[in-house]
Amino acid sequence: LMFAALLSEVSIRTIAVIWVVFLTILVFFKRRKMDPPSPSGSWPVVGHLLSLGRAPHLKLTEWRKQYGDVYTVRMGMEDVVVLNGYRAIKEALVDYKDAFSSRPNVYVLNLVSGFGEDIVMSPFNQAYKEKRKFAYSALRTLGMRMGPGSMEENIRDEARQLCLKLSEQGDAQPSDITDxxxxxxANIICSMVFxxxxxxxxxxFLELSKVANKLVAQLGSSQLMTVFPILRFVPGVNSSNRILVECMEEVHAFLRQEITKHRETMDKENPRDFIDLLLAELETQEKTDCFKEENIEWIIQDLFVAGVETTATTLRWGLLYMVLCPEEQQKVQxxxxxxxxxxxDVPTLAHRSQLPYTxxxxxxxxxxxxxxxxAAPHTPNENTTFRGYDIPAGTxxxxxxxxxxxxPEFWPDPEKFDPRRFLDSDGKVVTRxxxxxxxxxxxxxxxxxxxxxxxxxxxFSSLLKHVTFKLPEGAAAPSxxxxxxxxxxxxxxxxxxSQR
Structure with missing residues (x-):
């Protein structure tokens, strides 16, 4: 019995010694993993979500002062790397483009992209390259370029219609022109696509716009499901996921109708629009793995979701700052x-070089x-070292x-609206x-x-050429x-x- 006890003790000591030796080998002969620093205050399950709040971009920028240009935050149960500042972002996305050009596996983003069937959220692979190459070529064919045959006239026509619509409303009653x-x-995109x-x-058209806007709104309210995808199975909590799916089904039903109409009337030798070019490309590719029937609806959805919301929102911010800074509006006018x-008449692109302040x-x-x-999340396809930090594949x-x-290093007093930042000493626009x-x-x-x-x-130039925007008398300055x-x-x- 004593011998057995002694043997047991020796065995334990032996195992302990072997374990210490093993750890020593790891420390001295294997490179240690270096994670980016992480802010304190991460909670179990939710991570840093409570600290990020409703304006995560502001908190992440604030943390940069303490933790540097590259750090990690905990989003639920997952570590997310944040790149801050021009130099770190450019270094990762341009200098290390081979490492950081793919997209992560995130449920909500997969859902709205057909699990990679689109372009924006597609993984970086040969199929993505073929889809993007086609889309860029098609958009240029349809006029996404300078010079004769460009989309300029379509956009100018739409600018005329917009100014006419505002003139019909008159200036008797203050109004919101978001819609x-x-x-x-949206009509500019429609002229290219349909x-x-x-x-x-x-x-x-109003129904399509309504559903598309609802889709964008639901995407914004589905952030929690992005972090905790399991919530889509929880009754009462998964309503945003259900509404998101319903919106996409409505949008895609409309798109399928348009695609069917185009198939019945298209002339392969004379494509009329983006859908015709898509259908012609599909026949040329003969349904390869890189370009399939399923891609068509998702690529068109990309154009609407990414093309309408972003440009319209930028114009809304522009008009907001014009009413907050009437002196800047007067300078442009x-x-x-x-x-x-x-x-x-409305301006042309040829006027752009003569309108540096605008x-x-x-x-x-x-x-x-x-x-x-x-920006939309990136991810490395394989384990990557960036600025001395180890970033696992899929992060x-x-x-x-x-x-x-x-x-503020590049933009002193960054909250001040000052167009002169983009003009050189000769009054010309700083191009890059x-x-x-x-x-x-x-x-x-x-x-x-x-x-x-x-x-x-x-x-923007057409609106300010024909209209002056200002806040109602006595109205508080909007946030x-x-x-x-x-x-x-x-x-x-x-x-x-008011009309000018």
Missing amino acids: NLTVSV GKRYDYDDEN AELDSVLGADH EATIMEIQRIRAIVPL QVFPNLWSANMD PESYMPFSTGRRVCLGEQLAKMELFLL TDGCMGITLVPSRINMCI
Whole structure:
């Protein structure tokens, strides 16, 4: 019995010694894993969610001062890496583009992208490359470029319709023009995708716009399910998931009808619009793994969700800052008048180089209120080392674009609205300013960047050429905080609209 006890003790000691030796080998002969620093205050299950609150971009930017440009936050049960500031974001998305160009496996994002059938949230693989290459080529074919045959005339026509609509409303009663802006931008997308625009009161178009807006709103309210996807199985809690699915089904039902109509009437030799080009490409590809029937609806949905909400919201922020800074509105209008004279038509893209203050004002609008403060999440396809930190494959990586656009190192007094930031000493527009990424950067840069720039210039300059916006007499100045959903949206405000 004593011998057995002694043997047991020896065995325990032996195991202990072996374990110590093993740990020593790990320490000295194997590189230790280096995680990015993480803020204190992470709670079990929820992580840092309570600290992030309703304005996560602000808290993440605040934490940058203490934890640096690269740190980790706990989102529920998962670690998420946050990139802050121009240098870290550019280094990751441009210099390390091979490592950070894919998308993470997140339930809600998978749901709204057909589990990678679209372009925006598709994993970075050969199928993604083929889809993006086609879409970019198709958009250029349809006029997403400068010069003859561009989308310019379509956008100018829409600008005329918008100014006419506002003139019909008159200036007797203050009004909110959010819906009018949304319809105008949506019609530009419709002219590219469906080959036609819709009247402002068209029932089918209004229904599509209503459902699309609801889809965007539900995406914004589904953040909790993004972190805790298991909630979609919990009755009473999963209503946002159910509504999201219903909205997508309605949007896709409308799209399927349009696709069917196009199939019946298309001329392969003379494609009319984006749908015709998609169908022609599908036949050419002969249903390869890279381009399939299932891709068509999801790619079109991308154009609407990413193209309408973002541009319309940017215009809303622009008009908000014009009523808050009437002196800036007057400067833009004075420049427009000096270049265009008494001409009552809308500006052209050829005028852009002659309107530097107008262009700088649009750039300042995009800087001061990044409509997507946190860019869509990236992820490394394989284990990656970045700035000395180990980032496992599949980890969500959030580029905090807000931290770059509001960085006092590059933008002194960043909360002050000042278009002169984007003008050089000769009064010309600074074309490639540092720490300015309204469309993100790298391989996943916004596909419709060129179209968005055309829309913003032509619509914004047309509005200020023909209309003056101001707050009702005695009205309190509206907040510029915004509400964070899928985009950072300003509050709806009633403005006095007077014809010039």
